[in-house]
Amino acid sequence: SAVISQKPSRDICQRGTSLTIQCQVDSQVTMMFWYRQQPGQSLTLIATANQGSEATYESGFVIDKFPISRPNLTFSTLTVSNMSPEDSSIYLCSGTGGVNTEAFFGQGTRLTVV
Amino acid sequence: AQTVTQSQPEMSVQEAETVTLSCTYDTSESNYYLFWYKQPPSRQMILVIRQEAYKQQNATENRFSVNFQKAAKSFSLKISDSQLGDTAMYFCAFTTEPGGADGLTFGKGTHLIIQP
Numbered sequence: 001s002a003v004i005s006q007k008p009s010r011d012i013c014q015r016g017t018s019l020t021i022q023c024q025v026d027s028q029v030t031m032m033f034w035y036r037q038q039p040g041q042s043l044t045l046i047a048t049a050n051q052g053s054e055a056t057y058e059s060g061f062v063i064d065k066f067p068i069s070r071p072n073l074t075f076s077t078l079t080v081s082n083m084s085p086e087d088s089s090i091y092l093c094s095g096t097g098g099v100n101t102e103a104f105f106g107q108g109t110r111l112t113v114v
Numbered sequence: 115a116q117t118v119t120q121s122q123p124e125m126s127v128q129e130a131e132t133v134t135l136s137c138t139y140d141t142s143e144s145n146y147y148l149f150w151y152k153q154p155p156s157r158q159m160i161l162v163i164r165q166e167a168y169k170q171q172n173a174t175e176n177r178f179s180v181n182f183q184k185a186a187k188s189f190s191l192k193i194s195d196s197q198l199g200d201t202a203m204y205f206c207a208f209t210t211e212p213g214g215a216d217g218l219t220f221g222k223g224t225h226l227i228i229q230p
Contacts, residue, residue, distance in 0.1 A: 105159035
């Protein structure tokens with residue numbers, strides 16, 4: 001399967017600031033997704049990153065807080081805006097190449113907000 | 115909405131033993147796809163095995179096999195001859211779209227510890 005390079009791998013940020021996480025895939029993929037994994041918890045889907053159009057957000061997540069870009073089929077960014085300690089989580093991007101392919105993941109970004 | 119339930123927060127077995135991780139799910143769809151992912155301390159999510167709901171035969175990948183009971187909505191993972199490298203979080207996941215086009219719904223995970 002394709003490989004996703006995600007960065008940064010970790011960061012410690014001040015509350016009120018924003019962090020942008022980048023994911024670069026080594027080949028074109030049909031779909032890209034962003035997940036949040038809170039400490040000791042499972043993965044929760046934040047949104048589907050749509051190429052050339054606005055992302056599709058899941059219930060409980062809004063564009064103002066988590067703006068997402070996907071300018072082409074190999075790259076996406078997630079910004080965590082106006083951060084608070086409750087945003088401390090691991091954020092993972094994922095991609096899938098379409099029918100009969102499995103989702104693959106980046107290495108995750110461990111975010112700590114102080 | 116689909117839900118995935120993993121009722122075992124943590125399990126511990128001795129190396130070389132066989133261990134079974136349980137997963138149940140709830141959906142009204144007739145066709146769907148189930149997965150087990152492994153997440154070691156490196157945080158990298160690794161696909162262990164997948165099962166298509168329309169296939170009656172249980173999937174097998176080397177030491178990993180599933181027991182898929184569609185009527186019971188159960189999808190357990192069996193790890194045979196467990197190895198120290200199997201120590202990780204294991205997540206059961208579900209999607210209704212081939213290729214996961216609608217994203218994945220994950221269970222809360224089971225922390226599996228393989229003791230030497």
